[in-house]
Amino acid sequence: MExxxxxxxxxxxxxxxxxxxxxxxxxxxxDFASFLVVEVVPAVTSRAxxxxxxxxxxxxxxxxLASCYHLQEKLGHEVPFVVYDVRLAVVxxxxxxxxxxxxxDESG
Numbered sequence: 001m002e003x004x005x006x007x008x009x010x011x012x013x014x015x016x017x018x019x020x021x022x023x024x025x026x027x028x029x030x031d032f033a034s035f036l037v038v039e040v041v042p043a044v045t046s047r048a049x050x051x052x053x054x055x056x057x058x059x060x061x062x063x064x065l066a067s068c069y070h071l072q073e074k075l076g077h078e079v080p081f082v083v084y085d086v087r088l089a090v091v092x093x094x095x096x097x098x099x100x101x102x103x104x105d106e107s108g
Contacts, residue, residue: 002064003028006084038067051091061088068097 004025011021038044040063047066051057057065065088068081080098083089089099 038071044070055091065092
């Protein structure tokens with residue numbers, strides 16, 4: 001949802017053409033089958049509440065980061081957190097999570 005939201009926002013702001021937005025959304029739909037989906041289960045919401053108590057995050061951001069942590073636990077290895085929200089990236093980095101996407105990350 002975050003990707004779709006960002007694309008819609010960029011198109012409304014005139015940062016990209018609606019045809020570019022639509023092509024990116026179509027690519028997202030094609031790639032979706034290869035994604036690991038983390039459902040909002042009690043373990044995720046519990047960790048999100050902990051994050052909300054400790055950090056200045058929006059609820060949706062806490063759910064995203066808690067989902068990353070949950071996925072890492074289930075897979076048994078580090079999972080990079082892809083984010084373009086600098087505030088959320090800072091919180092994730094402070095916990096030791098590898099962050100991709102936000103300014104100053106490993107990918108540039």
